[in-house]
Amino acid sequence: RKEVEQDPGPFNVPEGATVAFNCTYSNSASQSFFWYRQDCRKEPKLLMSVYSSGNEDGRFTAQLNRASQYISLLIRDSKLSDSATYLCVVKGDQGGKLIFGQGTELSVKP
Amino acid sequence: ETGVTQSPTHLIKTRGQQVTLRCSSQSGHNTVSWYQQALGQGPQFIFQYYREEENGRGNFPPRFSGLQFPNYSSELNVNALELDDSALYLCASSLPNTNPLFFGEGSRLTVL
Numbered sequence: 001r002k003e004v005e006q007d008p009g010p011f012n013v014p015e016g017a018t019v020a021f022n023c024t025y026s027n028s029a030s031q032s033f034f035w036y037r038q039d040c041r042k043e044p045k046l047l048m049s050v051y052s053s054g055n056e057d058g059r060f061t062a063q064l065n066r067a068s069q070y071i072s073l074l075i076r077d078s079k080l081s082d083s084a085t086y087l088c089v090v091k092g093d094q095g096g097k098l099i100f101g102q103g104t105e106l107s108v109k110p
Numbered sequence: 111e112t113g114v115t116q117s118p119t120h121l122i123k124t125r126g127q128q129v130t131l132r133c134s135s136q137s138g139h140n141t142v143s144w145y146q147q148a149l150g151q152g153p154q155f156i157f158q159y160y161r162e163e164e165n166g167r168g169n170f171p172p173r174f175s176g177l178q179f180p181n182y183s184s185e186l187n188v189n190a191l192e193l194d195d196s197a198l199y200l201c202a203s204s205l206p207n208t209n210p211l212f213f214g215e216g217s218r219l220t221v222l
Binding site for chain 1: 214
């Protein structure tokens, strides 16, 4: 079993749609969680951290369910510029090691 | 931007050759982490350096080695290159145990 698993992609949605990405992690001792965004052939960039109480940043909402070891990202009112790969990331127990999911590709169409 | 710079940005090698990739960390950051990202996959942790010592290693063979210098810049060396080493190599600098990580633009290695 992979340490971090994400929904398989790609997700193809029209502009204005709401899209949700899901992720599960295997290490119940994990303490820190993030969503990164990666544009084609570029480096991953932090989209947002994920907090236990859930958190929102504009059109983006992240949720964490520790009991189910489940993380989600909701994007409302999708824009063309949201097209990218979204990576679910969990901090491992080995120093600053980050464990990345495979990523889910999102394509927003006009 | 992140203040992390990597070089070279692209390079092509042949099987069996050796490669050195370089990373300059953001000022004041004494921890450097390296990741390998194969096409269609998420980044995989290679190792981390803190104050010139390896401080954690992922599931990579010994032919992947590194160095960190007194100015906290770092090198990743890969010996006896294999086709599967073709990937984007990412470097991130940080203070110890801080979240999250911010990456440089990466070095894209192609092994033929």
